[in-house]
Amino acid sequence: MSWILALPLLIPFVTAIAVFLLSNSPKMSARVSLAGSLAGLVAALFLFAEVASTGVVAGQMGGWPAPFGITLVADMLSAIMVVITAITAVAVALYALGEIGAEQSRLGYHALFQVLIGGVSGAFLTGDLFNLYVWFEVMLISSFGLLILGGRPEQIDGAVKYVALNLVSTILFLSGIGLLYGETGTLNMADLSRVVAEHPDQGMMTLIALLFMIAFGVKSAVFPLFFWLPASYHTPGFAVSAVFAGLLTKVGVYSLIRAFTLIFVSQPEVTHTILLWVAGFTMVTGVLGAAAQSEFRRILSFHIVSQIGYMVLGLALFTPLALVGSVFYLVHHIIVKANLFLISGISQRMTGSGELYRIGGLYAAAPLLAALFLIPAFSLAGFPPLSGFWAKYVLVKASLDADAWIIAGVALLVGLLTIYSMTKIWAEAFWKDDPSGRIPKAPQDGPPLWPCYAAVVFLAVLTICVGLVPGPFLAFAETAATQLLSSDAYINAVLGAQE
Amino acid sequence: MKSIILIAGTRLLVALLLVFSVYMLWRGHNEPGGGFIGGLIGATGFVLYAIACGTQATREALRIRPEIIAMVGLGLSLGAGLIAGLFGDDFLTGQWLFIGGSKEEGGFPLSTVLMFDVGVYGVVMGSVLAIVLALEEEEED
Amino acid sequence: MEFLVASAVGVLTAGGVYLLLRLRTFPVILGIALLSYAVNVFLFASGRLAIDKSPILAKYGEASYTDPLPQALVLTAIVISFGMTAVLVMIGLGAYLEADSDRIDIEDTEEDTGA
Numbered sequence: 001m002s003w004i005l006a007l008p009l010l011i012p013f014v015t016a017i018a019v020f021l022l023s024n025s026p027k028m029s030a031r032v033s034l035a036g037s038l039a040g041l042v043a044a045l046f047l048f049a050e051v052a053s054t055g056v057v058a059g060q061m062g063g064w065p066a067p068f069g070i071t072l073v074a075d076m077l078s079a080i081m082v083v084i085t086a087i088t089a090v091a092v093a094l095y096a097l098g099e100i101g102a103e104q105s106r107l108g109y110h111a112l113f114q115v116l117i118g119g120v121s122g123a124f125l126t127g128d129l130f131n132l133y134v135w136f137e138v139m140l141i142s143s144f145g146l147l148i149l150g151g152r153p154e155q156i157d158g159a160v161k162y163v164a165l166n167l168v169s170t171i172l173f174l175s176g177i178g179l180l181y182g183e184t185g186t187l188n189m190a191d192l193s194r195v196v197a198e199h200p201d202q203g204m205m206t207l208i209a210l211l212f213m214i215a216f217g218v219k220s221a222v223f224p225l226f227f228w229l230p231a232s233y234h235t236p237g238f239a240v241s242a243v244f245a246g247l248l249t250k251v252g253v254y255s256l257i258r259a260f261t262l263i264f265v266s267q268p269e270v271t272h273t274i275l276l277w278v279a280g281f282t283m284v285t286g287v288l289g290a291a292a293q294s295e296f297r298r299i300l301s302f303h304i305v306s307q308i309g310y311m312v313l314g315l316a317l318f319t320p321l322a323l324v325g326s327v328f329y330l331v332h333h334i335i336v337k338a339n340l341f342l343i344s345g346i347s348q349r350m351t352g353s354g355e356l357y358r359i360g361g362l363y364a365a366a367p368l369l370a371a372l373f374l375i376p377a378f379s380l381a382g383f384p385p386l387s388g389f390w391a392k393y394v395l396v397k398a399s400l401d402a403d404a405w406i407i408a409g410v411a412l413l414v415g416l417l418t419i420y421s422m423t424k425i426w427a428e429a430f431w432k433d434d435p436s437g438r439i440p441k442a443p444q445d446g447p448p449l450w451p452c453y454a455a456v457v458f459l460a461v462l463t464i465c466v467g468l469v470p471g472p473f474l475a476f477a478e479t480a481a482t483q484l485l486s487s488d489a490y491i492n493a494v495l496g497a498q499e
Numbered sequence: 500m501k502s503i504i505l506i507a508g509t510r511l512l513v514a515l516l517l518v519f520s521v522y523m524l525w526r527g528h529n530e531p532g533g534g535f536i537g538g539l540i541g542a543t544g545f546v547l548y549a550i551a552c553g554t555q556a557t558r559e560a561l562r563i564r565p566e567i568i569a570m571v572g573l574g575l576s577l578g579a580g581l582i583a584g585l586f587g588d589d590f591l592t593g594q595w596l597f598i599g600g601s602k603e604e605g606g607f608p609l610s611t612v613l614m615f616d617v618g619v620y621g622v623v624m625g626s627v628l629a630i631v632l633a634l635e636e637e638e639e640d
Numbered sequence: 641m642e643f644l645v646a647s648a649v650g651v652l653t654a655g656g657v658y659l660l661l662r663l664r665t666f667p668v669i670l671g672i673a674l675l676s677y678a679v680n681v682f683l684f685a686s687g688r689l690a691i692d693k694s695p696i697l698a699k700y701g702e703a704s705y706t707d708p709l710p711q712a713l714v715l716t717a718i719v720i721s722f723g724m725t726a727v728l729v730m731i732g733l734g735a736y737l738e739a740d741s742d743r744i745d746i747e748d749t750e751e752d753t754g755a
Contacts, residue, residue, distance in 0.1 A: 006590040010577065017574045021567065061580075062591040070591075108566075130713055137720045144727060148734070156735040160665060163728060167672050168660070174679045174717060181710065182686035535719065630726045637733055 002059025004050055005072040005125060007043040008082050011036060012089075012118030019110040026105035030097050033110040037093040040117065041086035044079075051079040052476070056483065056493035058127065067188035071127035073494050076480035077327060081124040081254055084334050088246045089117045091459050095342050096239040097451035099349075104149055104237065112149070116142040116243065123251045127494055129177055129187045132255060133170070136219070140166055143248060146240045147232060158232030165228040169218030176211035183208070190494035192263045193487050202266055209264035209271050216259065220252025222312055223281035226305045230289065233304070234297035234354070238345025241297060245304055246338030250330055253311045257326065260315060261484040268318055275316035280410050283309030287417040296344040296354040296429065299421050300337070303380065306414055307333050313407060314395055322398035323481035325391065328474060332387040332466060336376040339459035343373050346452050347429055350441060356428035363430040365439055368453070370430045375460040377422040379467065382415045387466035390474065502551070509551040516544030524620050534616035538623025545624075546631050554635045557628075565628035572621020579614035591615075645685050652678035665732040665742040669725065676721035684714045 015036025022029040051057055051074050061070040074082070092113070100109050119138035126132050140163070147159045181187055183204060184195045196205050214225070221229040229249065233241050256275075264271055286306025293299045311333070314326025344354060346369055351359035363370045379386035382393075392415055399408035466473050483489055520541035527533030549557040561568075580591040588594070598607040652674050659671030687710030694705055736742045 002589040003584060010581070010590075013573065013577055017570050017577070020570045060589055062593070063589045111570075130716075134716065134720070137724070141723065141727060144731075148731060151734065151738075153735075153738050156731060156738060159731055160668075160735060163724075163731070164660075164668055164672065167724060167728075168675070171672075171675050171679045174676075175682055177713070178679070178683040178686040178710075181683075181713075182688075187709075535715075626723070627726075630730060634730055634733065637730070637737065 002061065002072065004043075004047050005057060005059045005074055006061065008040060008047060008086070008121045009072075009118055009125065011040040011043055012114045012121065015039075016111045016114035016118065019114060020108060023106055023108060023111065026100070026102040029105055029110045030093075030100060033114060034090070034093040034097065036114060037086065037089040037117070040121075041083075041090050044083045044086040044121075047074055048079040048083050051076055052479075056489045058493040067186050067191040067495065070131060071188060071190075071494055072125045073127035073190070073490065074125055075483045075490050075493075076476060077254070077257065077484060078124045080327065080331060080476060080480060081250070082121050084331050085117060085120050085124065085247060087462070088243060088334055088338050089113075091338060091342070091455045092239050092243045092246075094458065095242065095345070095452050095455035098447045098449055098455075099237060099239045099345060099452065101447065107149055108145065109149055109237075109240075112142045112145045113240075113243065116146065116247075120247050120251055124254060127189050129180070129189060129192070133173055133177060136170065136173070136251070139248065139251065140170070143244060146244075147236050149236065149240065152235070155235040158235040162228050162232040165218060165225075169215045169225075172211055172218075173215035176208055176215060179204075179208050179211065188494065189258065189262055190487075190491040193491055196263055197266055205264065206267045206270050209260070209267075210274075212259050212264070213256070213271065213274065216252050216255045217278070218252070220249045220256060220308055220312070221305050222278050222308055223285050223305075226282070226286070226308075229305060230293075230298055230301040233301040234295060238341060238348070242338045242341035242345070245300065245341045246334045249304060249308055250311075250334055253308060253326075253330060256312065257315050257323075257484065261318075261323070262487050262490065272316050272318050275312055276404070276407065279309045279313035279316050280407055281309075282306065282312060283410055283414040287414045287421070290421045291417060291424075294356050294428075296347065296356060296425065297341065299356075299425060300340050300344065303418065303421065304337060306418070307337070307380075309414070310392070310395055310411065313411065314398065317398055317402050317404060317407075319398055319402055320478075320481050320485055321394060321401060323484055324474065324477045325395035325398050327477040327480045328394060328470075329391040331473065331477070332379070332391045332463075335459050335462050335466070336379045336388065339376040339456060339463065340373075340380065342452065342456050342459070343369065343376070346449065346456065347373075349449070349452075351429070351434070356425065357435070359429055359434060360432040361434040361439060364433075365441060369456075372453075372456050372460050373426070373430065375463055377426065379463050381419040381422050385467045387463050387470070389467065390470045394474070505551045509547050513544045513548050516540055516547070520544065520620075520624075524616060527616055528610075528612065534619030535623050537616075538620040539627065541620070542624045542627040542631070545628055549632060549635055554632050557632065561628070565625045565632060567625070569622050569625025569629065572618045572623075572625055574618070575621060576615050576618030579611040579618060582611050582614075641689050641691065645681060645689060649678050649682050649685070652681065663743055665735060669728050669732055672728065673721070673725050676717075676725070680714050680717050680721070683717060684710055686710050 015033060019029045019033050022032060056073065056075045058071060058073040061072060116139055119135050119142060122135035122138065123132055126135060144159060144163055147162060148155050177187065184192060184199060186192055186195055199205055218225045233244055260271060283306050286302050286309060290299045290302035290306065293302060311326050311329050314322040314329065347362060348354045350362065350366060353359050379388040382388040392411065396408050396411050399411065520537045523532040523540055524534055524537035527537065545557055545561065548560060582594055583590060583592040586594055593610050593612045596609045598609060656671045656675035656678055659667045659674060662668060687707035690706040732742065
């Protein structure tokens, strides 16, 4: 039983080793990286099928029983996240065929990328808070390496901020772990779920909960802790920033959801109220920040922040429907956001810049790219019938059901402002003529452009599928939300049914 | 900076440190020690060599790129975990082989746990050396 | 003993936060290092302080031992923060050599990137 859980972690690491040993041959290592990502997707789908048919799956590494051993556990939420991680990995590995040159390959791009995917999957699958910390660090170190790959000054500048703030969050996370262990004597999440609820000093538990909230808040870039994100995400290569934009902050959101549905639910009037305010401010500041930017990826970076607000909103409302919305939003957002970053990469290669006022004419030169841009852009803004519409619809409906009129209004308003930013990109990059009069076209030198297009089309098709047939996806999200709200299945799977 | 005293002393110390690092790795199973500390001690030996004789000489003495040592180490550790799968156990469960007799007869024990530790040794030594050598070279530029 | 450990954590944290708020890379790196020491000591103390006890049961009858888990956690945390600091020093050094200055400018990134 434990192998099906371990494989989504093992495959990326094995691939990383293979790719690293091949790093002198860029073509081979890019292909092996893609093959490894595909194998990872297959493993993730097997895990998903297992979870969908039998419920929560748990396994003990090394055969030591919980709560002492290293636990891996997948409920519906984890399984969904692992699958979506694998999908993003395939898309980005495909895109990398068309972007990553010999130099970056030699510096270890593919190996770092695979380690990053392994770290992300590990964070989704672990059933232990300390291991979550370890996976965070695996992600952090590899993302750090990816961020500075190429070593341009602005990359290093962004990287310093990124790492300094993330390390501070790590330190808070560790102190939270220390306090929690000192108070309860366990770090296994399923075990904690029982122990924390029965702990006599609930004030202390809430204090620890807030420490975790800040730590995960930095990771997921919520207001007021998001400053590192727009400062760094526009600097690295596009294949790098797409995977960052798609996955890294979502690990923070996942941890928030996990911690505040499974462990810290005894004082929701404190914790979840704070989360609600955080969600509102995150949505608004993110979208206003985006409105003030004029660089392709900076706009998108600020939009990540505002979208994180929606996901946290679902968690903060803490009703079944709202959690369905959160989970659905996570899936929708990862696909759409990674796709937009990939498109910005193609656009930059054709026009030579990401600064919107300096470029233009893409619609005339590449109508296919323009059409492909519209799909994720409209989805992000929440146009029916694309995936973003369903995500926003569920969340707004959940807020109205919970009589949270103000936050529902904010969510709708932020959706409108998102359209503004997307129209700006459309008008500047695609619609107007290039200010210097040149016609954008693909450069003759460098790797071919078709893998980039293939990756973008792959993700766009997924967006349309989720949009046109939302039924099964919503059903999966509903299963995930049900499992999140009644944690008995999770606890029993990890610790064994004890009654 | 070249110092005759340091170079002469290093020759002796490097050998000593490397032997000591393997000793640490070996005793790590039942006593304090293990792959991590062993790898660090081994890396210290080469770092000392790099300080005394320069990074180029160290890379030649290592023969393999330190990144590759780290990756092979990671592979060994993962492989040690994977072996458990052949016997139908969970990932990373220790598997034992007793050479020349069973456990009771005092056979010589070999385990995947040791293989895992050797892997850790490689990862630590390789990555520490990779970072230190890169730092030294950055300074030299 | 408790007082000693508690004040060590306090002093390390205070120093770490002070250094973290400097505007130059090197003090920030030192500050992060100090903070991670502080949190490591704190994590160690979360298993309760016990003097002169081994973390491993020598014989199953003897019950006098300290909690081994925090020691394992601290070891892992030390390893990770060691690696992080090393990588951070590498970046800091790279940035310093690149720009001939180790200032961190949160405000004017535009000028930085333009240079």
